[in-house]
Amino acid sequence: MVAPDVKAETMKLMDQRGSLEAEMDAIIARLTAPGGPGITGGLVDAEGFPRSDIDIPNILAQRRRLSELRNDHKDITNKIDKNLEILHSAKLSRDDKSASRRSDTTCPSHTGLSQSEPMEEDPVTALPFALIDEITDGSPASVDGLQLGDEIVKFGNVEAGDRLQERLISEALSNEDSQVPLIVIRQGSVMNVAITPRKWHGRGLLGCHFQML
Structure with a gap:
C-alpha cells in the first residue's frame, strides 16, 4: 500500500526537519548573543571599517550555513506538505468507504444506531x-x-x-x-x-x- 510508505517517509522527513531546526536555533542563538552582529546586522563600524570585536569570517560562514539550512528546511517542508495531502486524501477515501459499508449494512429504521462515531485522528494527517x-x-x-x-x-x-x-x-x-x-x-x-x-x-x-x- 502507498499510505504506509508515505507515512514512514513523512515521519523520517519530520525527524530530518527537527534536526535542521535544532541546528538553525543554535546558529541563531550564537549570532544574536549579546555583542553579536545578529542574523543580518552590519559587519563594519561607524567609520566603515571591519569590526574588530567579532570573527567576521566565522560570522559569514554561520550566516551562509543558516541560509543553506533554511533552504533545506523549505524543501523538506514542501515534501512533507505534499505527503500530508496524500495521506489526508487516503484517509478521506478510507472514511468514505467505511461510511459506505456502514450504510450498506444499516437497517431501514436505523433503530439503535448512533448518528456519529468517534474517529481516530492520525497525527500525520x-x-x-x-x-x-x-x-x-x-x-x-x-x-x-x-x-x-x-x-x-x-x-x-x-x-x-x-x-x-x-x-x-x-x-x-x-x-x-x-x-x-x-x-x-x-x-x-x-x-x-x-x-x-x-x-x-x-x-x-x-x-x-x-x-x-
Missing part, C-alpha cells in the same frame, strides 16, 4: 498552515510554552484557509487576556497547547512570528 520561526524571550509565546518550529494546525478557531494572517491577528485581538487553545505539531507529535494573548513590554500580543506554509 493533520495539516499545519503556519510555522513559528521566531519567538522573543519574555513574550507571551515564550512564557506560555510555544517553541520554535511548532507547526500550527489550529489557533483558536483559525484553521487552514484564506486570509490566514488577517484571521490570526483578529483571533488574537478578540481573545486578549483570554486563553486560546492551539493544536500544534512538535517534532512529529500532535500536541494541545494554549496561549493567552496579552500586552507585554514588546510588540503585539504574542511575541512570535508565524511563517505561512
